[in-house]
Amino acid sequence: MTKTLNVAIVGYGFASKTFHAPLIVGVPGLQLTAIASSDPAKVKADWPDVAVDATPADLFARPEIDLVVIPTPNDSHFPLARMALAAGKHVVVDKPFTVTLAEARCLQTEAAAASRLLSVFHNRRWDSDFLTLQQVIATGELGHIVHFESHFDRYRPQVRARWREQAGAGSGLWYDLGAHLIDQVLQILGMPETIALDLAAQRQGAATDDWFHAVLRYGQSRCILHGSALVAVPAPRFTVHGSLGSFTKLGLDPQEDHLKSGIRPPAPGWGEDPLTATLSVWRDGVCRTRELTCIAGDYPAYYSAVRDAICGLGPNPVTADEGIAVMGLLELGLQSARAGQVLSTSPSLPRPGSN
Template sequence: MTRRLKAGLLGYGYAGATFHAPLLNATEGVELVAVSSSKPEHVAQDWPGVRVWPNAEALLDESDIDVVVIATPNDSHFPLAQAALRAGKHVVVDKPFTLDAAQARQLIEEAALAGTMLSVFHNRRWDADFLAVRQLLEDNSLGRVVHFESHFDRYRPQVRQRWRESPGPGAGLWFDLGPHLLDQTLQLFGLPQAISLELAALRADAQSDDWFHAMLRYPDKRVVLHGSALAAAAAPRFTIHGTRGSFTKHGLDPQEDALKSGERPGGLGWGRDSRPGCVLLDGVSQPFTGPAGDYVRYYAAIRDAILSGKGNPVTAEEAWQVMSLLELGKRSAMLQCWQPVPDGLQTQAS
């Protein structure tokens, strides 16, 4: 019998219940065997038969768990990942990896000493719209890209009582959505030369940033990354201008909404984007849709990395680069000036 990868999940809030538990369950060869949660009744209702523990320590003592998935508030990522690595577990951490680059680097070193895999859940590499963008750029359909703009706009005018919108460490929209946009950009273009960021808290009673506008400088292009919690009419998700043509795409990947509504991955049409992008070449506009999105591919790759020695789908070094840019962005916003990206950021990750 082929061995199954046994997973334990720390945290059953929004990320754990909406993303990780359903995705782990939907991945062939992976079994969710235990969850630590302060609300065991919710876990039992959704996943009968899965062991539920009141705290992380109890779950980490379980000898049959191969990989621990950390889906807890941002400020707990580092201590919980450290504890899981020291317990000899492979570890997946939800984004953002940690609160700062120094914590990320320490976890990388501890994983190397333990001989275990450490990965970060940058799931939006498997968004349908991003896969379409990758295909366009790999095919050189637009020619040389000179302007790349990526927006993540939402309309949430009421400030909610939750840690993501609190004034604490790791809160705010830049740390919530910035990691997605930065990771996608690094996948396409590598590290920039410099970053400039502006942050704002625009909603009444906002306790942390709910608007950001970042610019990344490359030798031959400029990249704009933007996020807002107060955009009733969202801007295009992607706008790309190249020497041969342009591409625009409205609307977000459908997987998050499908998961929120209780759908399980793998059904007919899963990840298919109903709103194709638009390519404009030589004055002629035509729709363009890439492959279907599929977050399950992340956990399938985690399974293969642990059980078969294949490559880590999102390395901790890549996530450390994202953390470093998040930090540089915050410094830019504080000093109100461009921040150069140090050469060592590339050297350590290569």
């Protein structure tokens, strides 16, 4: 590390307060310097030494800022990221990257022209269960993956007055949680051949989708991505079947709940998952099952990697190409749901992952 990087955040809503600010402060070599907010008292209550600017433009004009983080409503990602890049800043954009594939590609072009780092905050690559599943698949114990099922189920029966749950571009559960699930499966299976998406607004008063079910095809293998806001008893987070065995894991990674409760990294035991995964493997006609302690989750690793990439010490942890691949499937999924059809992916989309 050659210097401390000054970091600024646009806005101080849920994502900034819960995720980005605590993670940035917990990473050596990053200094949370300024936040743009219309409510300076709210910022100062948590971070008394951080400067507060009234507008994003004021924030971007600060010459000392190296990195700008944009965890704002989805439809503002594109214009704010363009402004930050034009001001010569490196940029982290919260997921989903943008609300359209065209916007994502435009940002990639402008970041390249400005020679600035552009990264997407797909933090759930550093979930405990996902890291564990990646490791198990890499050992070959499951054999050829034939069924990959990933659920993000919650019980939130009341529609809340927030932009994610109102009608509009980039709102709804598919763009909110589907972005996480797509990014994870792209890292393991790569780009699918087709996608079929079904969407529904199931809660009373729902103004946008709060249930999704996507089926992705990989030859004769299938991937199911599912999310809902009305699941009192969630299904397993992961159910993965291969030619040699199966992997299942209940429960969500604990890091979000820790951050919501005010626990900040690097607290002792950070990211340790109290729930185990189950691995069942057939050998010589006998099925042997064992419980696996999950690898500790590590959201700060994302920002550590961003720091290193800006300093020329490592790769961008989530590239614009990878964000574009996610956007391509989010957008194609919407087209599938509207048409009620199975749609093929485009050869022009980036092909992350191993497929």
